[in-house]
Amino acid sequence: MSRPRSIADRxxxxxxxxxxxxxxxxxADGGKGCADCxxxxxxxxxxxAMARAAVTPxxxxxxxxxxxxxxxxxxxxxxxxxxxxxxxxxxxxxxxFPPLEQPAVCARCHxxxxxxxxxxxxxxxAFAAGLRCSDCHAVADGGFNHxxxxxxxxxxxxxxxxxxxFLRSEGDRTLATVTIRHRAGHAMPGGTTGRAVWLRxxxxxxxxxxxxxxxWRFGWNRDREGRWHDRTLPPGRPVAIELPLPSAAGIRHLTxxxxxxFRPGPLDTPDPDAVILDRMEIELP
Amino acid sequence: xxxxxLLVASVLLSAILLAEPGWPQIAPRQLSRLLHEPVPPLxxxxxxxxxxxxxxxxxxxxxxxxxAGFLPDGRGGxxxxxxxxxxxxxxxxxxxxxxxxxxxxxxxxxxxVAAWRAAGLPLVQAExxxxxxxxxxxxxxxxxxxxxxxxxxxx
Numbered sequence: 051m052s053r054p055r056s057i058a059d060r061x062x063x064x065x066x067x068x069x070x071x072x073x074x075x076x077x078a079d080g081g082k083g084c085a086d087c088x089x090x091x092x093x094x095x096x097x098x099a100m101a102r103a104a105v106t107p108x109x110x111x112x113x114x115x116x117x118x119x120x121x122x123x124x125x126x127x128x129x130x131x132x133x134x135x136x137x138x139x140x141x142x143x144x145x146x147f148p149p150l151e152q153p154a155v156c157a158r159c160h161x162x163x164x165x166x167x168x169x170x171x172x173x174x175x176a177f178a179a180g181l182r183c184s185d186c187h188a189v190a191d192g193g194f195n196h197x198x199x200x201x202x203x204x205x206x207x208x209x210x211x212x213x214x215x216f217l218r219s220e221g222d223r224t225l226a227t228v229t230i231r232h233r234a235g236h237a238m239p240g241g242t243t244g245r246a247v248w249l250r251x252x253x254x255x256x257x258x259x260x261x262x263x264x265x266w267r268f269g270w271n272r273d274r275e276g277r278w279h280d281r282t283l284p285p286g287r288p289v290a291i292e293l294p295l296p297s298a299a300g301i302r303h304l305t306x307x308x309x310x311x312f313r314p315g316p317l318d319t320p321d322p323d324a325v326i327l328d329r330m331e332i333e334l335p
Numbered sequence: 336x337x338x339x340x341l342l343v344a345s346v347l348l349s350a351i352l353l354a355e356p357g358w359p360q361i362a363p364r365q366l367s368r369l370l371h372e373p374v375p376p377l378x379x380x381x382x383x384x385x386x387x388x389x390x391x392x393x394x395x396x397x398x399x400x401x402x403a404g405f406l407p408d409g410r411g412g413x414x415x416x417x418x419x420x421x422x423x424x425x426x427x428x429x430x431x432x433x434x435x436x437x438x439x440x441x442x443x444x445x446x447x448v449a450a451w452r453a454a455g456l457p458l459v460q461a462e463x464x465x466x467x468x469x470x471x472x473x474x475x476x477x478x479x480x481x482x483x484x485x486x487x488x489x490x
Contacts, residue, residue, distance in 0.1 A: 175371055212374075213408075214377060214408060214410065214412075215408040216396075216398065216405060216406060216407050216408060217405070217406040218397075218398055218399040218401070218404055218405050218406070219399060219401055219403075219404025219405075220384070220399055220404075224404075225399075227396055227397075229377075229396065231374075233373055286371070287393070287394060288394060289465070290396055290465045291465065292397075292465060330408055330410070332406070332408060332409070334406070335406070
């Protein structure tokens with residue numbers, strides 16, 4: 051004998067369907083519905099740079115100059131809100147969403163033209179060691195955290211790159227060799243084309259007068275024909291520069307400085323968020 | 336057969352010449368593993384420009400041949416000297432003194448470059464260890480979304 055179905059029994063599937071529809075809609079709608087059941091994750095993500103990727107002053111300024119501003123939003127706010135939303139990564143299929151495949155889910159934006167963060171990660175010691183993007187960028191309090199950390203989070207850039215240098219004689223010349231090694235699991239800088247790491251070598255004579263000022267930019271460069279060139283610092287191996295010091299300049303003091311910049315433009319352009327990654331002083335005999 | 340014998344003889348000769356009691360040495364395989372560490376040792380090739388350009392270890396830097404003209408950055412750390420039987424024992428000792436005085440922990444590549452090669456490990460062309468950014472005029476991009484608008488030009 052079958053039990054008579056209650057109103058709740060009869061309404062159950064409809065309620066579930068309604069809830070699923072609601073989740074699907076809200077996941078693609080800035081994550082507001084997601085927060086009802088995932089408040090901790092939503093609150094953490096709200097603090098991330100990705101959540102406000104389309105409203106930062108740097109982005110809005112760049113976008114105002116863009117030839118095709120709509121292209122920017124494909125990554126900065128696919129759903130049209132303040133930034134990336136839950137559904138942009140987790141998908142808009144039926145809830146529960148399948149686990150995300152790393153790094154493929156990140157590559158959609160972090161391998162956009164002018165960025166090789168994920169591609170360089172695939173060729174890194176970090177990838178060979180089995181690390182995933184989230185192992186560095188989505189951890190806090192000992193576990194996975196939706197407060198994605200990036201270069202702007204501050205602590206990721208602490209001790210992120212190291213300079214080594216030596217001088218040597220070759221005939222009547224003195225050559226400075228400088229190496230840069232970083233510990234990011236991908237090319238440095240990651241992120242898009244405006245970011246750069248600058249190496250500056252400056253030299254002063256005995257009287258403190260500047261006699262040398264050389265600068266190198268590591269990032270994405272464009273040539274005059276408009277082609278992009280990847281000049282980022284690769285992961286897992288150092289890069290070295292050899293610089294002959296001008297013999298007549300009487301250089302007695304060298305300053306070597308490595309700076310991470312978020313703003314495009316030359317090294318002298320103000321960038322309030324710039325971070326000095328490493329700096330060393332060498333006294334010449 | 337003859338090239339193989341020459342290689343074996345070269346490795347043995349290098350091992351004998353570079354094996355000074357009290358000089359810490361590092362085997363090629365061990366060094367190869369260390370190069371993948373987050374903070375690998377600094378590799379200084381002291382064989383001279385010609386030998387260095389002909390082929391050296393990955394990440395090795397040309398330190399020249401004159402230890403008296405070598406000025407380290409003062410930060411110490413581990414250094415491995417890349418040598419071979421062309422480097423006299425006295426010069427090698429001078430290198431070790433120079434670097435030890437600058438607070439480096441110094442190792443010699445056991446058997447030199449010949450042993451590295453004999454272990455089946457790769458040599459690289461020296462220019463692969465250097466970058467030359469900025470040698471071509473380039474434009475500093477304003478960002479990915481700049482489209483085709485010119486940004487600032489930098490030389």
